[in-house]
Amino acid sequence: MASSEQIRQRIEEFARQLTDELGEVDEADGVCWLDAVENQAIEIGDAIAAALVKQTTVQRPHGDESLCPQCGKSGRYRGARERELIGRRGPTTIAEPEYYCPCCRKAFFPADPSDRR
């Protein structure tokens, strides 16, 4: 895992590149130029937060089997299903591990997919 200093440096570099690519900020996008700059930065920050949430949920480890919440028997991992949520920073998509219980003939989504039998 990268140190917080390494992350800070990567964010600085990313911000420098984005600033070059985005060009001039339109003052009409805020009550003044600085407000418009901040509005753009907040929008980008929210998009980065949403991308981080999605990637982190995609990479979260999961077991091959999980216990069915209905009958308590073992269900098999069937893949990840995308789900739209409203997070603290607005709409976000998560990847949720889906399991299938052959007894109940139903898919289920355990609260903690790292729970293994």
Ligand SMILES: [Zn+2]
């Ligand atoms: Zn079941």
